[in-house]
Amino acid sequence: MSCTFCKIVGKQSPSTPVYEDELVYAFADIHPKAPVHILIVPREHIGSLNEGGKDKQALLGHLLWAAAEIACQKKLGNGYRIVVNTGGDAGQSVDHLHLHLLGGRLLTWPPG
Numbered sequence: 443m444s445c446t447f448c449k450i451v452g453k454q455s456p457s458t459p460v461y462e463d464e465l466v467y468a469f470a471d472i473h474p475k476a477p478v479h480i481l482i483v484p485r486e487h488i489g490s491l492n493e494g495g496k497d498k499q500a501l502l503g504h505l506l507w508a509a510a511e512i513a514c515q516k517k518l519g520n521g522y523r524i525v526v527n528t529g530g531d532a533g534q535s536v537d538h539l540h541l542h543l544l545g546g547r548l549l550t551w552p553p554g
């Protein structure tokens with residue numbers, strides 16, 4: 443198993459956990475781009491949003507629900523952003539689907 447995030451989910455690599463349940467695992471980004479920067483990933487390996495087929499609809503919805511739940515726990519009532527970089531042009535650097543939850547500062551629009 444060579445996937446960075448599969449290793450984190452499987453506890454073969456260390457991480458700082460934020461939330462977990464039977465479907466998802468959330469942990470602090472190692473290079474935070476905001477005061478709150480959390481990655482939310484499915485426990486099962488899905489390479490990117492492009493591989494999240496119709497049979498994954500419930501899981502994809504659960505990932506979004508978990509992101510909102512964590513944002514609430516982190517008291518991001520002033521706002522936050524969910525980012526899902528998909529593919530090379532978007533800068534996806536880890537090929538295991540992940541949601542970025544960013545907050546705790548003013549976020550400019552549009553993103554770069």
Ligand code: 5GP
Nearest residue numbers: 446457469470471472473527533534535536
């Ligand atoms: P991407 O560029 O694929 O959208 O985001 C990948 C994210 O994963 C980056 O923000 C990067 O800092 C984070 N990351 C990469 N490797 C690790 C790691 O081993 N541990 C943690 N906690 N974050 C990682």
Ligand code: ZN
Nearest residue numbers: 445448487538
């Ligand atoms: Zn993986």
